[in-house]
Amino acid sequence: MTSTSRARPGRPVDPDIEPRVIKATLEVYGAVGWAGFTIDAVARTSKVGKAAIYRRWASKQDLIAAAILSLKAPKPVEVTGHxxxxxxxxxxxxxxxxxxxxxxxxxxxxxxxxxxxxxxxxxxxxxxxxxxxxxxxxxxxxxxxxxxxxxxxxxxxxxxxxxxxxxxxxxxxxxxxxxxxxxxxxxxxxxxxxxxxxxxxxxxxxx
Amino acid sequence: MTSTSRARPGRPVDPDIEPRVIKATLEVYGAVGWAGFTIDAVARTSKVGKAAIYRRWASKQDLIAAAILSLKAPKPVEVTGHxxxxxxxxxxxxxxxxxxxxxxxxxxxxxxxxxxxxxxxxxxxxxxxxxxxxxxxxxxxxxxxxxxxxxxxxxxxxxxxxxxxxxxxxxxxxxxxxxxxxxxxxxxxxxxxxxxxxxxxxxxxxx
Missing domain, CATH: 1.10.357 (Tetracycline Repressor; domain 2)
Structure with a gap:
């Protein structure tokens, strides 16, 4: 499914939404952890609506997991042997x-x-x-x-x-x-x- | 101030209360951290009433600080030089x-x-x-x-x-x-x- 298929007619999709939500998720999670984590706080921090967040991640569990996964190094270390x-x-x-x-x-x-x-x-x-x-x-x-x-x-x-x-x-x-x-x-x-x-x-x- | 001075007449003070509350505080704090921490959860876990907890620690901040301080090693390492x-x-x-x-x-x-x-x-x-x-x-x-x-x-x-x-x-x-x-x-x-x-x-x- 491409992201356009999810967009409402007449309302262009902001390509920036996902990285902004992930960044806000890491900020909120870093400050409060799992027990204090809320999608409300992520919505406030990222200035993205809750509905738009829930369209992309079904639960706060999914959102945190995606955010933590984004911390993975983009490419493995290049080993020189030195x-x-x-x-x-x-x-x-x-x-x-x-x-x-x-x-x-x-x-x-x-x-x-x-x-x-x-x-x-x-x-x-x-x-x-x-x-x-x-x-x-x-x-x-x-x-x-x-x-x-x-x-x-x-x-x-x-x-x-x-x-x-x-x-x-x-x-x-x-x-x-x-x-x-x-x-x-x-x-x-x-x-x-x-x-x-x-x-x-x-x-x-x-x- | 000795602990008896805080006791109500006719109700013996349980000498076990403080260590039980500290232990429960560490359990609750370990599981949820500061943002999710509540005195209610400590009361439930320790089976000590909230009033008795608040008589000893004025706030959840004081209680967590006391609990973390209790993790300090009771005595310094004895250095042998080996x-x-x-x-x-x-x-x-x-x-x-x-x-x-x-x-x-x-x-x-x-x-x-x-x-x-x-x-x-x-x-x-x-x-x-x-x-x-x-x-x-x-x-x-x-x-x-x-x-x-x-x-x-x-x-x-x-x-x-x-x-x-x-x-x-x-x-x-x-x-x-x-x-x-x-x-x-x-x-x-x-x-x-x-x-x-x-x-x-x-x-x-x-x-």
Missing amino acids: LRDDLTEIANRVARRYLGPHGLAHIRAMVEAKVYPDVLGEALEHIRRGAIASGRKTVLAAIEAGELPPGTSPSLVMDGLAGTIMHHILMVPNSKLAKLADDPSTFIEQAVDFVLAGAGWSGPEPE | LRDDLTEIANRVARRYLGPHGLAHIRAMVEAKVYPDVLGEALEHIRRGAIASGRKTVLAAIEAGELPPGTSPSLVMDGLAGTIMHHILMVPNSKLAKLADDPSTFIEQAVDFVLAGAGWSGPEPE
């Missing part, structure tokens, strides 16, 4: 994700997926699988290139990298959060060095 | 905290302190200071003992350790969470080894 470069790219993505405008919605969804798996489980599982695949490819390429010991656990390396960044963001006092979001590069470099050493990185093979 | 032992003790505390019955309330509070600093900021700040002090003492003792390079960042080591554990718990599929909670020792050992290597641990000095 571990420092690859981990830096992943660390930058993780930092942007959690420090960005929808970072709270994302972390909140990870927490609430434990309480409301029916609402959030599937969307989170998609994101989880993407992250696991990227981590696996990265670590296996580094083992192949002789930069990591055979048998290195991809999930431990990824928990180490993403977890160090997430915990740092959660522990930073609110007064310093904007500065970190503005330029996380120094912290990212420290975190990558820490994880490289943790994983037993031997550096690139000599040319 | 880094593997000290980090294992800290890792066990972190894992118990996040995998325990109030783990979700704790992580949720860390997230929501960014959205509602007025409600949660102070309680979280107490817990944060305790964790920072333990990490600092541990890392400084290990530097002193020659087990870590001078200049090692205590906060990076703590973000690495607590973050790796937190991220692992958030990423584990719900179906495997009970097994992890039941026996996290294998994962904890891996996480501690990872962090020791990450921090550039040189092992204990030879005797």
Whole structure:
């Protein structure tokens, strides 16, 4: 079904409606979570009518799931086989994700997926699988290139990298959060060095 | 003011009321967060009347803050100067905290302190200071003992350790969470080894 088939005659469809509603959903969900979430608040925030929202998403459950799914990285990490470069790219993505405008919605969804798996489980599982695949490819390429010991656990390396960044963001006092979001590069470099050493990185093979 | 001074004549005070209300508060808060939190739900869960709750805590804000503060470790980590032992003790505390019955309330509070600093900021700040002090003492003792390079960042080591554990718990599929909670020792050992290597641990000095 094309979107025009849903439009009423004489009333052009605003192509902007869906991204606006998704953005508002992430804002509202990030602030209040599942228990406080209402379509009313999304309508107010997005300035889109409730009827137009319900025409596209049947329930608040569907809407939140679609919004969380939209946080999935648009394309997988390009693995170069140079571990420092690859981990830096992943660390930058993780930092942007959690420090960005929808970072709270994302972390909140990870927490609430434990309480409301029916609402959030599937969307989170998609994101989880993407992250696991990227981590696996990265670590296996580094083992192949002789930069990591055979048998290195991809999930431990990824928990180490993403977890160090997430915990740092959660522990930073609110007064310093904007500065970190503005330029996380120094912290990212420290975190990558820490994880490289943790994983037993031997550096690139000599040319 | 002792608790008896608040009791009505002829009606003995149940010494159990406060811990029961705090426990119920953590359950309710863990499930729904600040936006969905009500004293009604706490009253139902704890089977304590609303009047008795309001006699002790003036508002839901006060009640949540008291409940989060109750998650603070009762005593600081005893630092031995043997880094593997000290980090294992800290890792066990972190894992118990996040995998325990109030783990979700704790992580949720860390997230929501960014959205509602007025409600949660102070309680979280107490817990944060305790964790920072333990990490600092541990890392400084290990530097002193020659087990870590001078200049090692205590906060990076703590973000690495607590973050790796937190991220692992958030990423584990719900179906495997009970097994992890039941026996996290294998994962904890891996996480501690990872962090020791990450921090550039040189092992204990030879005797």
